[in-house]
Amino acid sequence: MAPGALKSDLVAQVTSEAAxxxxxxxxxxxxLPVLLVGVLLVAGALFYVWQHVQVVRLSYKVxxxxxxxxxxxxxxxxxxxxxxxLKSLRRVEEIARGQLGxxxxxxxxxxxxxxxxxxxxxxxxx
Amino acid sequence: xxxGAHQSPRRRIVFLFLLLASSLALITAKLYFLQxxxxxxxxxxxxxxxxxxxxxxxxxxxxxxxxxxxxxxxxEVASVFAQPSQIERPGEVxxxxxxxxxxxxxxxxxxxxxxxxxxxxxxxxxPAQAQAITALGPPPGIYLLPEAKxxxxxxxxxxxxxxxxxxxxxxxxxxxxxxDDYLGxxxxxxxxxxxxxxxxxxxxxxxxxxxxxYDLELTIDEVIQYTVEKELQAAIRRSRAVAGxxxxxxxxxxxxxxxxxxxxxxxNYFNRYSSxxxxxxxxxxTYEPGSTFKVIMAAAALEERLVRxxxxxxxxxxxxxxxxxxxxxxxxxxxxxxxxxxxQSSNVGAIKVGLLLGKxxxxxxxxxxxxxxxxxxxxxxxxxxxxxxxxxxxxxxxxSISIGQEVAVTPIQLLAAVSAVANGGFLVKPYLVRAIKxxxxxxxxxxxxxxxxxxxxDETSQILTAILEGAVKNGTGKHAGLEGxxxxxxxxxxxxxxxxxxxxxxxxxxxxxxxxVPVEDPRLAILVLIDEPQIFFWGGSIxxxxxxxxxxxxxxxxxxxxxxxxxxxxxKRVSHEARRLD
Numbered sequence: 001m002a003p004g005a006l007k008s009d010l011v012a013q014v015t016s017e018a019a020x021x022x023x024x025x026x027x028x029x030x031x032l033p034v035l036l037v038g039v040l041l042v043a044g045a046l047f048y049v050w051q052h053v054q055v056v057r058l059s060y061k062v063x064x065x066x067x068x069x070x071x072x073x074x075x076x077x078x079x080x081x082x083x084x085x086l087k088s089l090r091r092v093e094e095i096a097r098g099q100l101g102x103x104x105x106x107x108x109x110x111x112x113x114x115x116x117x118x119x120x121x122x123x124x125x126x
Numbered sequence: 127x128x129x130g131a132h133q134s135p136r137r138r139i140v141f142l143f144l145l146l147a148s149s150l151a152l153i154t155a156k157l158y159f160l161q162x163x164x165x166x167x168x169x170x171x172x173x174x175x176x177x178x179x180x181x182x183x184x185x186x187x188x189x190x191x192x193x194x195x196x197x198x199x200x201x202e203v204a205s206v207f208a209q210p211s212q213i214e215r216p217g218e219v220x221x222x223x224x225x226x227x228x229x230x231x232x233x234x235x236x237x238x239x240x241x242x243x244x245x246x247x248x249x250x251x252x253p254a255q256a257q258a259i260t261a262l263g264p265p266p267g268i269y270l271l272p273e274a275k276x277x278x279x280x281x282x283x284x285x286x287x288x289x290x291x292x293x294x295x296x297x298x299x300x301x302x303x304x305x306d307d308y309l310g311x312x313x314x315x316x317x318x319x320x321x322x323x324x325x326x327x328x329x330x331x332x333x334x335x336x337x338x339x340y341d342l343e344l345t346i347d348e349v350i351q352y353t354v355e356k357e358l359q360a361a362i363r364r365s366r367a368v369a370g371x372x373x374x375x376x377x378x379x380x381x382x383x384x385x386x387x388x389x390x391x392x393x394n395y396f397n398r399y400s401s402x403x404x405x406x407x408x409x410x411x412t413y414e415p416g417s418t419f420k421v422i423m424a425a426a427a428l429e430e431r432l433v434r435x436x437x438x439x440x441x442x443x444x445x446x447x448x449x450x451x452x453x454x455x456x457x458x459x460x461x462x463x464x465x466x467x468x469x470q471s472s473n474v475g476a477i478k479v480g481l482l483l484g485k486x487x488x489x490x491x492x493x494x495x496x497x498x499x500x501x502x503x504x505x506x507x508x509x510x511x512x513x514x515x516x517x518x519x520x521x522x523x524x525x526s527i528s529i530g531q532e533v534a535v536t537p538i539q540l541l542a543a544v545s546a547v548a549n550g551g552f553l554v555k556p557y558l559v560r561a562i563k564x565x566x567x568x569x570x571x572x573x574x575x576x577x578x579x580x581x582x583x584d585e586t587s588q589i590l591t592a593i594l595e596g597a598v599k600n601g602t603g604k605h606a607g608l609e610g611x612x613x614x615x616x617x618x619x620x621x622x623x624x625x626x627x628x629x630x631x632x633x634x635x636x637x638x639x640x641x642x643v644p645v646e647d648p649r650l651a652i653l654v655l656i657d658e659p660q661i662f663f664w665g666g667s668i669x670x671x672x673x674x675x676x677x678x679x680x681x682x683x684x685x686x687x688x689x690x691x692x693x694x695x696x697x698k699r700v701s702h703e704a705r706r707l708d
Binding site for chain 1: 201352
């Protein structure tokens with residue numbers, strides 16, 4: 001092969017490689033938005049799934065708290081009933097008389113003292 | 127040779143195609159009928175097969191006294207049911223359940239062996255029993271469902287007022303019945319799903335809720351109610367009476383502060399008591415009021431200015447003839463002032479004043495005071511009493527009615543009438559519910575005092591009050607007197623009509639006392655009625671002391687100060703520490 005032909009081959013090869021690089025760079029540049037869109041889509045999908053998981057998790061929590069609330073409300077009602085039962089005046093009187101030895105004050109032993117309004121201190125708000 | 131051996135493949139294909147096509151057409155046609163034509167009916171049938179709706183009871187509103195104390199409360203409890211098809215050893219399961227539920231083993235065993243898909247074992251069990259069943263496992267086929275149950279934590283307290291509810295949580299008596307629409311409860315529904323084997327799964331969350339329920343705030347005061355019940359019971363025991371009633375109302379407003387009857391019952395177990403024990407005698411029963419009715423006669427005579435307190439009447443030495451019938455006094459009275467007629471409860475004197483009034487005039491006052499018609503108290507079953515028209519009166523009627531016979535009144539009517547004398551002449555409607563409130567405490571409906579009409583003037587009210595105060599100070603009502611308070615009232619001892627003989631019985635009486643305190647500004651009007659006392663025969667000796675005890679406790683509780691003795695002055699003592707803190 002003549003040296004001129006070899007040179008011309010080399011030039012052509014170099015030229016085509018440069019073109020190839022340029023082409024690849026161009027393709028890369030073209031691919032970037034697609035890649036970005038893909039990443040965004042995946043991120044979106046992951047966010048959607050995460051959100052869904054969170055909703056489910058929170059729903060379970062709400063359900064658990066609801067059931068806890070209902071159970072506490074029931075307990076509160078039961079305790080209200082128990083308090084009302086224990087405060088029954090018959091029971092209170094039996095304990096007061098039987099266990100504590102208390103007696104009803106005779107009419108003369110009880111004085112109702114009318115509460116007089118005390119004058120307000122100087123400077124105090126009316 | 128087999129079918130089609132000589133047939134070409136094309137013909138076979140056509141044959142198969144036609145076969146499949148016609149089958150498909152048949153299926154399509156059937157599907158059309160099932161899915162489109164008969165869809166509604168079949169869907170309903172399917173729903174009926176896999177879905178069961180179980181009616182359960184919903185929670186009712188709470189009933190409070192005037193100070194917010196719970197008198198009736200609904201609490202969620204468990205009900206036990208079984209699906210017999212799932213139970214492998216009914217005998218064994220029945221024995222376990224019977225021990226917890228205190229039921230006969232054979233009874234449960236019979237239920238567990240039935241061919242029904244669902245049976246109640248016991249509804250509304252105690253929390254401890256539910257815990258014991260839960261601790262068991264519970265056995266397959268035995269389930270618990272939450273239901274509401276009404277409790278009356280104060281047991282017998284105000285039983286006749288509160289009433290009670292049935293198994294379905296609907297009010298059957300008293301305020302529970304009267305305000306059933308507001309208290310709510312009733313039924314809610316739980317939906318269950320049944321599988322192919324008939325097993326049903328009930329989810330308490332899948333509920334068609336009951337109607338909203340509201341709370342009631344009563345005019346009743348728990349402390350006064352308790353005092354009344356205690357004193358009534360003691361009086362019944364002392365006098366060996368068969369029955370009795372006490373009512374306390376605020377004479378200015380008509381608010382019922384307490385109402386009690388004997389015999390009484392525990393509304394938690396109402397079905398263990400007779401209907402007689404559950405009857406609210408204070409509003410549903412009528413009786414002849416006897417001498418307490420002389421208050422009405424006196425009010426009419428004073429209002430008409432026919433008599434004055436100092437006018438004198440001859441007591442006829444204790445007996446008077448009216449249309450051929452002799453009416454006696456318990457004492458041979460001579461001359462009495464009108465005031466003394468009331469103080470000493472003279473029948474002769476009362477009849478003479480009644481005759482002055484005349485039929486028509488007296489009848490009008492009786493009706494104006496509310497007798498012969500319901501007071502309108504918010505309780506079911508109130509009686510109207512009986513007051514005959516003047517044209518139906520016999521020759522003796524005017525005399526009889528003047529001393530409280532030949533009229534049938536309810537205790538609440540008499541107390542409402544006497545309250546009119548106490549408050550300056552206004553007939554007020556007695557009532558029991560102050561407010562209906564939502565679960566958030568918001569007031570849905572409020573009830574205020576209702577004046578029905580003026581029946582006597584303020585002047586008559588004051589004159590009559592002074593006379594009735596005399597009846598307590600100097601007359602038959604001495605035992606109703608209170609240290610430090612001015613009391614007005616009237617005793618009554620009315621003979622009961624003996625149905626066997628058609629005459630008034632000498633042994634059977636109704637002893638009563640009606641009065642109010644303190645006279646200068648009445649806070650309490652009280653009626654005490656003791657039916658058929660065996661000892662302490664007179665109203666003054668058995669009913670008046672109950673009035674005194676109830677009034678004494680109630681006034682102390684309401685912090686109504688007594689009239690102070692002259693020369694004694696109470697002032698607030700302020701300690702040195704308190705001064706320094708100031």
